[in-house]
Amino acid sequence: MGAVAMLLAVGPTRAAVPGCSKTGFTAEGYDTDQQGKALGAAIFAWTKRVAASSLGDRFADWNRAQQKSVDCRKTGIYYTCTISAQPCP
Known part of the structure:
Protein backbone atom coordinates (compact mmCIF):
# COMPACT_ATOMS: atom_id res chain seq x y z
CA MET A 1 0.00 0.00 0.00
CA GLY A 2 1.33 3.47 -0.83
CA ALA A 3 1.91 6.41 1.47
CA VAL A 4 -0.60 9.23 1.82
CA ALA A 5 0.45 12.61 3.17
CA MET A 6 -1.41 15.68 4.36
CA LEU A 7 0.29 18.98 5.10
CA LEU A 8 -1.64 21.84 6.60
CA ALA A 9 -0.18 25.21 7.53
CA VAL A 10 -2.46 27.49 9.47
CA GLY A 11 -1.91 30.87 11.08
CA PRO A 12 -0.54 34.29 10.32
CA THR A 13 2.42 34.66 8.01
CA ARG A 14 4.28 37.18 10.14
CA ALA A 15 7.39 35.92 11.90
CA ALA A 27 5.66 17.04 18.63
CA GLU A 28 4.55 13.78 17.06
CA GLY A 29 1.62 11.41 17.46
CA TYR A 30 1.76 8.00 15.81
CA ASP A 31 0.85 4.32 15.56
CA THR A 32 -2.89 4.51 15.21
CA ASP A 33 -5.21 3.44 12.44
CA GLN A 34 -7.14 6.74 12.54
CA GLN A 35 -5.70 10.07 11.46
CA GLY A 36 -7.78 11.98 14.02
CA LYS A 37 -6.33 9.93 16.85
CA ALA A 38 -2.78 10.45 15.58
CA LEU A 39 -3.40 14.20 15.39
CA GLY A 40 -4.93 14.21 18.87
CA ALA A 41 -1.88 12.37 20.22
CA ALA A 42 0.42 14.92 18.58
CA ILE A 43 -1.51 17.84 20.07
CA PHE A 44 -1.44 16.17 23.49
CA ALA A 45 2.34 15.70 23.20
CA TRP A 46 2.81 19.32 22.02
CA THR A 47 0.79 20.62 24.96
CA LYS A 48 2.80 18.56 27.45
CA ARG A 49 6.10 19.65 25.89
CA VAL A 50 5.18 23.34 26.10
CA ALA A 51 3.82 23.01 29.65
CA ALA A 52 7.07 21.32 30.76
CA SER A 53 9.16 24.12 29.25
CA ALA A 65 -0.84 28.80 19.14
CA GLN A 66 0.30 30.63 16.00
CA GLN A 67 2.34 29.59 12.97
CA LYS A 68 0.79 26.11 13.09
CA SER A 69 2.04 23.35 10.84
CA VAL A 70 0.44 19.88 10.64
CA ASP A 71 1.92 17.04 8.61
CA CYS A 72 0.06 13.70 8.73
CA ARG A 73 1.28 10.71 6.74
CA LYS A 74 -0.17 7.26 6.28
CA THR A 75 2.09 4.26 5.88
CA GLY A 76 0.21 1.02 5.49
CA ILE A 77 -2.70 1.30 7.93
CA TYR A 78 -0.92 3.61 10.40
CA TYR A 79 -0.84 7.40 10.57
CA THR A 80 1.89 9.61 11.97
CA CYS A 81 1.23 13.30 12.56
CA THR A 82 3.99 15.81 13.21
CA ILE A 83 2.92 19.26 14.36
CA SER A 84 4.73 22.45 15.21
CA ALA A 85 3.59 25.84 16.40
CA GLN A 86 4.57 28.97 18.24
CA PRO A 87 2.99 28.87 21.75
CA CYS A 88 0.97 31.91 22.84
CA PRO A 89 -0.54 32.90 26.20
Whole structure:
Protein backbone atom coordinates (compact mmCIF):
# COMPACT_ATOMS: atom_id res chain seq x y z
CA MET A 1 0.00 0.00 0.00
CA GLY A 2 1.33 3.47 -0.83
CA ALA A 3 1.91 6.41 1.47
CA VAL A 4 -0.60 9.23 1.82
CA ALA A 5 0.45 12.61 3.17
CA MET A 6 -1.41 15.68 4.36
CA LEU A 7 0.29 18.98 5.10
CA LEU A 8 -1.64 21.84 6.60
CA ALA A 9 -0.18 25.21 7.53
CA VAL A 10 -2.46 27.49 9.47
CA GLY A 11 -1.91 30.87 11.08
CA PRO A 12 -0.54 34.29 10.32
CA THR A 13 2.42 34.66 8.01
CA ARG A 14 4.28 37.18 10.14
CA ALA A 15 7.39 35.92 11.90
CA ALA A 16 6.38 36.77 15.47
CA VAL A 17 3.09 37.44 17.19
CA PRO A 18 3.32 39.86 20.14
CA GLY A 19 3.26 37.98 23.45
CA CYS A 20 3.93 34.62 21.82
CA SER A 21 7.08 32.58 22.26
CA LYS A 22 9.76 33.28 19.68
CA THR A 23 10.56 29.57 19.73
CA GLY A 24 8.37 26.99 18.06
CA PHE A 25 7.73 23.55 19.50
CA THR A 26 7.35 20.29 17.57
CA ALA A 27 5.66 17.04 18.63
CA GLU A 28 4.55 13.78 17.06
CA GLY A 29 1.62 11.41 17.46
CA TYR A 30 1.76 8.00 15.81
CA ASP A 31 0.85 4.32 15.56
CA THR A 32 -2.89 4.51 15.21
CA ASP A 33 -5.21 3.44 12.44
CA GLN A 34 -7.14 6.74 12.54
CA GLN A 35 -5.70 10.07 11.46
CA GLY A 36 -7.78 11.98 14.02
CA LYS A 37 -6.33 9.93 16.85
CA ALA A 38 -2.78 10.45 15.58
CA LEU A 39 -3.40 14.20 15.39
CA GLY A 40 -4.93 14.21 18.87
CA ALA A 41 -1.88 12.37 20.22
CA ALA A 42 0.42 14.92 18.58
CA ILE A 43 -1.51 17.84 20.07
CA PHE A 44 -1.44 16.17 23.49
CA ALA A 45 2.34 15.70 23.20
CA TRP A 46 2.81 19.32 22.02
CA THR A 47 0.79 20.62 24.96
CA LYS A 48 2.80 18.56 27.45
CA ARG A 49 6.10 19.65 25.89
CA VAL A 50 5.18 23.34 26.10
CA ALA A 51 3.82 23.01 29.65
CA ALA A 52 7.07 21.32 30.76
CA SER A 53 9.16 24.12 29.25
CA SER A 54 10.01 27.40 30.93
CA LEU A 55 6.85 28.86 29.33
CA GLY A 56 4.56 26.73 31.48
CA ASP A 57 0.86 25.92 31.35
CA ARG A 58 -0.18 29.43 30.34
CA PHE A 59 1.29 28.88 26.85
CA ALA A 60 0.27 25.22 26.49
CA ASP A 61 -2.94 25.62 24.48
CA TRP A 62 -2.85 24.45 20.86
CA ASN A 63 -5.94 26.54 20.07
CA ARG A 64 -4.08 29.78 20.90
CA ALA A 65 -0.84 28.80 19.14
CA GLN A 66 0.30 30.63 16.00
CA GLN A 67 2.34 29.59 12.97
CA LYS A 68 0.79 26.11 13.09
CA SER A 69 2.04 23.35 10.84
CA VAL A 70 0.44 19.88 10.64
CA ASP A 71 1.92 17.04 8.61
CA CYS A 72 0.06 13.70 8.73
CA ARG A 73 1.28 10.71 6.74
CA LYS A 74 -0.17 7.26 6.28
CA THR A 75 2.09 4.26 5.88
CA GLY A 76 0.21 1.02 5.49
CA ILE A 77 -2.70 1.30 7.93
CA TYR A 78 -0.92 3.61 10.40
CA TYR A 79 -0.84 7.40 10.57
CA THR A 80 1.89 9.61 11.97
CA CYS A 81 1.23 13.30 12.56
CA THR A 82 3.99 15.81 13.21
CA ILE A 83 2.92 19.26 14.36
CA SER A 84 4.73 22.45 15.21
CA ALA A 85 3.59 25.84 16.40
CA GLN A 86 4.57 28.97 18.24
CA PRO A 87 2.99 28.87 21.75
CA CYS A 88 0.97 31.91 22.84
CA PRO A 89 -0.54 32.90 26.20
